[in-house]
Amino acid sequence: MVYNEIGKTGMRVSNLGFGASSLGGVFHDIREAEGIKAVHTAVENGINFIDVSPYYGHLKAETVLGKALVDIQRDKYYLSTKVGRYGKDGKNTWDYSAKRVTDSVYESMERLHIDYIDLINVHDVEFADLHQIVDETLPALVKLREEGVVKHVGITDLQPENLKWVIEHVPAGTVESVLCFCHYCLNDELLNEYFDFFEQNNIGVINASPFSMGLLSKRGAPAWHPAPDSLKEACAKAAAYCEEKGYPIEKLAVQYSCSNNSHIATTLFSSANPANVLKNIDYVNAPMDEQLVEDVQKIIGDHMRVRWANT
Incomplete structure (x- = not known):
C-alpha cells in the first residue's frame, strides 16, 4: 500500500480508501456483521482512510460503521464524513444551513462513537445554492475546525x-480538500484539467468510484445509472475484451484510478464484503497492464469523458 498526504493536511492516507456507502445498503442489502468485518479487514490490511455520510442508507452506513469503529484504535484510521445531504422515510433531503450542518457534525460523531472528525465535507454542493455554501455552510464548519471538533474541511x-467555483470564492485555507467521483477512471479523466488549480491552492484531491458507478464492471451499469446508452455499450465492450484477456475490468479499473498519480491522495471504493475488500487490495498492490489500459481506452474511444446528468 502506498501512502500520500491529502493536500497540506498532514494526513497521510492509503492510496486505496474505504468508502462506507455500501454499509448503508446503497447498492444492495447487506448483513451487518459482514459489513463490520469488511471495515476491520480493510484497516487490518493497510487501508487507513474511511469515508462515510449520514446520507448513505439514510443514517444506516454511519450506524454500522460506528459499530465497527469501537473495536479499532482511533489512531489506526482517518475518518471523513459529510453534511448537507440527508434522507428520511426513503426520501432525499438537503439542508446546508449553518445550524443544520453544525448539529449534523455532532450527530455523526455520536453515531460513529468518536469525539472528533478528521475531515468534514460539504456533501454534493451541486444541490445547494453555491453562495450559501460560501457564505454560511463553510464558515460554520471552519468554526468547528477552530474549536477542534473537526480537524479539516472539504467539499464534494x-x-x-x-x-473550483467554491474554492475561488472563499478565503484561502477554508477548503483543504475536494472529493470528486467518476472523473478519474478508465473512461473519464476530466480531473486532469483541474489538478493544477487544486495544487496551486494547496487542495488535496480524493478520487472516488473507480468503477464509474458500475460502468466498469463485468456485471455492467445498474438500471438507474444516468450514463447514456452509448457509453454503457462502450464500457460493456471494454469489459468483454478484458474478460477475453483473463484480466477482470474491475482489476484494471481500480489499478488505473490508484496508479501513480501524484495529484490524487486516495481513491475510494466501497464494499460490505470482506473478500471483495481483500481482492481490491490485492489488485492495487499488483502491477498494472499498461497495454491493456491503452486497448480499453481505444475501445471506449469517443465516449471518453462523456458527461451524464447530475446524481
Missing part, C-alpha cells in the same frame, strides 16, 4: 467546476 461534488 460530481462536477469539478462547482468545486
Whole structure:
C-alpha cells in the first residue's frame, strides 16, 4: 500500500480508501456483521482512510460503521464524513444551513462513537445554492475546525467546476480538500484539467468510484445509472475484451484510478464484503497492464469523458 498526504493536511492516507456507502445498503442489502468485518479487514490490511455520510442508507452506513469503529484504535484510521445531504422515510433531503450542518457534525460523531472528525465535507454542493455554501455552510464548519471538533474541511461534488467555483470564492485555507467521483477512471479523466488549480491552492484531491458507478464492471451499469446508452455499450465492450484477456475490468479499473498519480491522495471504493475488500487490495498492490489500459481506452474511444446528468 502506498501512502500520500491529502493536500497540506498532514494526513497521510492509503492510496486505496474505504468508502462506507455500501454499509448503508446503497447498492444492495447487506448483513451487518459482514459489513463490520469488511471495515476491520480493510484497516487490518493497510487501508487507513474511511469515508462515510449520514446520507448513505439514510443514517444506516454511519450506524454500522460506528459499530465497527469501537473495536479499532482511533489512531489506526482517518475518518471523513459529510453534511448537507440527508434522507428520511426513503426520501432525499438537503439542508446546508449553518445550524443544520453544525448539529449534523455532532450527530455523526455520536453515531460513529468518536469525539472528533478528521475531515468534514460539504456533501454534493451541486444541490445547494453555491453562495450559501460560501457564505454560511463553510464558515460554520471552519468554526468547528477552530474549536477542534473537526480537524479539516472539504467539499464534494460530481462536477469539478462547482468545486473550483467554491474554492475561488472563499478565503484561502477554508477548503483543504475536494472529493470528486467518476472523473478519474478508465473512461473519464476530466480531473486532469483541474489538478493544477487544486495544487496551486494547496487542495488535496480524493478520487472516488473507480468503477464509474458500475460502468466498469463485468456485471455492467445498474438500471438507474444516468450514463447514456452509448457509453454503457462502450464500457460493456471494454469489459468483454478484458474478460477475453483473463484480466477482470474491475482489476484494471481500480489499478488505473490508484496508479501513480501524484495529484490524487486516495481513491475510494466501497464494499460490505470482506473478500471483495481483500481482492481490491490485492489488485492495487499488483502491477498494472499498461497495454491493456491503452486497448480499453481505444475501445471506449469517443465516449471518453462523456458527461451524464447530475446524481
